Amino acid sequence: MTVEQHSEQVVRPPQPAADGLRPRRRLSDRDGALAWIFLMPSVVYILALVAVPFVLAIGFAMSDVTAGNPSFDWVGLRNFDRIFDDPVFWRSLGNTFIFTTVSMLLVVILGKVLANILVADFRGKWIVRFLVLLPWTTPVALSSIAWLWMLDSIFSPIDWVLREFGLIGGTEALIRPESNMYWLGEPGLAMTSVIAVHVWRLTPLAAVIMVAGLVAIPRDLDEAARVDGAGYWRRMFEVTIPLVLPVAAVAALFGAIFTFTDMAVVDVLTNGGPNNATQVLTSWAFFRGIDGGDVGQGAAIALFLFPLLLAAAIAILRVVKRLEVR
Amino acid sequence: MAIVEVKNLVKEFTGGVRAVDGIDLATEEGEYLVLLGPSGCGKTTLLRTIAGLEQPSAGDVLIDGHIVTGLPPRARQIAMVFQSYALYPHKSVYANIVFPLRAAKLPKEERDRKVRWAASLLDIGHLLDRKPRQLSGGERQRVALARALVRQPRVFLLDEPLSNLDAKLRASARDELKRFQQEIGTTTIYVTHDQVEAMGLGDRIAVLSNGQVRQVGPPVEVYDHPADTFVARFIGSPPMNLVRRDGVLVGFRPEHLLPADALPGADVVPVRLAVDRVEYLSGDRHIYGTARGIGEETRVVARLPATVESAVTAGTEREFAVARHRLRFFAADGGRRTNPVPV
Numbered sequence: 001m002t003v004e005q006h007s008e009q010v011v012r013p014p015q016p017a018a019d020g021l022r023p024r025r026r027l028s029d030r031d032g033a034l035a036w037i038f039l040m041p042s043v044v045y046i047l048a049l050v051a052v053p054f055v056l057a058i059g060f061a062m063s064d065v066t067a068g069n070p071s072f073d074w075v076g077l078r079n080f081d082r083i084f085d086d087p088v089f090w091r092s093l094g095n096t097f098i099f100t101t102v103s104m105l106l107v108v109i110l111g112k113v114l115a116n117i118l119v120a121d122f123r124g125k126w127i128v129r130f131l132v133l134l135p136w137t138t139p140v141a142l143s144s145i146a147w148l149w150m151l152d153s154i155f156s157p158i159d160w161v162l163r164e165f166g167l168i169g170g171t172e173a174l175i176r177p178e179s180n181m182y183w184l185g186e187p188g189l190a191m192t193s194v195i196a197v198h199v200w201r202l203t204p205l206a207a208v209i210m211v212a213g214l215v216a217i218p219r220d221l222d223e224a225a226r227v228d229g230a231g232y233w234r235r236m237f238e239v240t241i242p243l244v245l246p247v248a249a250v251a252a253l254f255g256a257i258f259t260f261t262d263m264a265v266v267d268v269l270t271n272g273g274p275n276n277a278t279q280v281l282t283s284w285a286f287f288r289g290i291d292g293g294d295v296g297q298g299a300a301i302a303l304f305l306f307p308l309l310l311a312a313a314i315a316i317l318r319v320v321k322r323l324e325v326r
Numbered sequence: 327m328a329i330v331e332v333k334n335l336v337k338e339f340t341g342g343v344r345a346v347d348g349i350d351l352a353t354e355e356g357e358y359l360v361l362l363g364p365s366g367c368g369k370t371t372l373l374r375t376i377a378g379l380e381q382p383s384a385g386d387v388l389i390d391g392h393i394v395t396g397l398p399p400r401a402r403q404i405a406m407v408f409q410s411y412a413l414y415p416h417k418s419v420y421a422n423i424v425f426p427l428r429a430a431k432l433p434k435e436e437r438d439r440k441v442r443w444a445a446s447l448l449d450i451g452h453l454l455d456r457k458p459r460q461l462s463g464g465e466r467q468r469v470a471l472a473r474a475l476v477r478q479p480r481v482f483l484l485d486e487p488l489s490n491l492d493a494k495l496r497a498s499a500r501d502e503l504k505r506f507q508q509e510i511g512t513t514t515i516y517v518t519h520d521q522v523e524a525m526g527l528g529d530r531i532a533v534l535s536n537g538q539v540r541q542v543g544p545p546v547e548v549y550d551h552p553a554d555t556f557v558a559r560f561i562g563s564p565p566m567n568l569v570r571r572d573g574v575l576v577g578f579r580p581e582h583l584l585p586a587d588a589l590p591g592a593d594v595v596p597v598r599l600a601v602d603r604v605e606y607l608s609g610d611r612h613i614y615g616t617a618r619g620i621g622e623e624t625r626v627v628a629r630l631p632a633t634v635e636s637a638v639t640a641g642t643e644r645e646f647a648v649a650r651h652r653l654r655f656f657a658a659d660g661g662r663r664t665n666p667v668p669v
Contacts, residue, residue, distance in 0.1 A: 221412050
């Protein structure tokens with residue numbers, strides 16, 4: 001082969017594809033079909049585990065189904081009449097609001113404080129981060145039992161500390177003369193304990209969400225504020241907090257929904273007691289519907305949560321939308 | 327107005343990177359000093375250290391003779407304009423500008439008076455109710471300037487404030503910045519990697535490279551008498567030609583390498599140029615070729631102004647020349663300026 005022929009071969013333009021190799025659209029190129037294929041598992045999941053139970057719950061709430069007599073008889077709104085007549089229901093509803101509002105307020109404030117610690121740069125920060133995230137990673141049944149011991153009526157280590165400092169036990173004690181606080185035995189203290197444990201559990205999640213909000217703030221802004229002469233608190237309240245606010249709102253609303261629908265802490269610590277002082281809607285629905293066997297009433301109580309959660313979900317979506325606009 | 331001085335300043339980041347490596351530098355009263363260098367040369371770190379946003383590893387920062395090294399930014403009476411402008415996005419323009427005054431706890435009437443004064447000086451009085459996202463790039467820059475100005479600081483620190491503007495706006499903003507600084511007469515330190523900005527704005531230019539100051543001087547001096555080959559190659563577009571000869575580097579600017587017939591006068595050094603490319607750039611012609619006769623064969627660039635009409639075509643050899651007093655000499659190792667050798 002001569003040099004000329006060779007160079008001619010090299011510069012020849014690419015040949016059009018032969019008939020058998022005509023370019024074809026593969027499945028992975030078809031966005032419309034792919035969208036359906038990828039969405040299907042979650043659609044099935046939502047239908048099976050959310051939609052079906054929801055329709056069932058509506059059905060049960062309109063029926064006289066009990067654990068002992070599962071035959072379905074239509075009773076209309078009589079279950080709702082009954083639960084509205086029950087003072088425990090109203091107490092549970094009130095408790096739910098107190099529980100949610102107070103714990104969310106604390107979660108947001110403490111979450112912001114923890115978030116500041118998480119983003120700070122200092123020696124040994126990884127161990128602090130680990131400790132901060134620990135409550136969230138501990139299974140709730142395990143941590144609640146640990147708290148059950150912490151709050152024990154006789155052996156509570158918290159009481160021991162208070163006793164050692166002379167705050168309880170003895171006639172000159174500052175808080176009370178008895179030798180124990182009975183954390184879970186007195187209505188006010190029981191609610192305080194339930195809220196405290198719940199806050200302890202949720203704060204790390206809120207902190208992590210707020211860290212995401214904090215690191216999204218350009219560092220320039222904080223530095224500009226420092227050069228502009230603003231001190232720590234002015235920077236915190238005039239620059240950082242307004243810019244984290246949308247994210248904090250999302251964290252709070254997620255937490256609120258989570259708190260509204262969660263009964264684990266109540267169930268393990270107090271079982272709703274003493275005398276229904278810590279009863280919330282979810283635990284009350286569980287006791288009536290499952291423990292008590294009155295499925296119809298349990299479903300009616302649980303359904304009462306639905307409009308409240310719907311409102312919260314709409315609020316979340318609106319905040320998220322505002323975030324996108326920014 | 328104030329004098330800013332840094333003494334033997336070192337900033338070492340974790341990992342041993344020396345962003346600022348022993349810099350001594352002082353401004354004059356009311357001066358416009360430009361820190362110029364390629365990205366990563368330490369100019370922004372130097373500015374941030376002066377502002378107090380970074381703590382130096384060694385050395386001191388002085389403002390008006392007082393050591394301010396340990397002081398937080400707010401105690402230094404400086405104002406800084408960031409590259410991103412760093413306007414508070416949730417505050418209106420008015421609230422942005424008034425922020426430093428509220429931090430300084432000025433009475434309300436005085437705050438209001440000063441904001442209106444700064445806004446009128448920068449011609450943004452009609453924008454006070456807007457949010458930063460409703461402003462154009464040029465307007466944002468003015469708001470950032472107003473926020474810096476309103477406190478009447480002793481020193482302005484500007485970190486590439488023009489780099490977010492488009493080319494056309496940049497030219498007019500540069501002009502405005504210069505007039506603005508002359509009007510208020512505050513000492514200004516200006517960081518840029520753009521030599522055009524540096525030459526146009528600076529009373530003096532400090533050229534930085536690898537955390538060290540290579541040369542400080544007025545733009546004309548830095549351009550005409552570069553202290554070393556780095557400055558010679560960094561400033562000027564195209565950069566200075568360097569030709570090796572007898573153990574030194576002979577340097578000459580592209581605009582001084584002209585066709586021999588266009589350079590009358592006795593004292594010229596002839597250069598034979600094998601031209602291989604001619605670029606025509608809005609009036610100027612850039613001639614790329616290999617130079618012989620002045621030293622070792624080297625690729626050089628000549629820049630012919632529109633007034634030189636000699637025909638130059640690619641693929642030919644042609645007699646060029648450089649006026650002898652335009653030649654600069656640098657040591658071959660280290661690149662520092664050195665004594666002339668006979669050419």
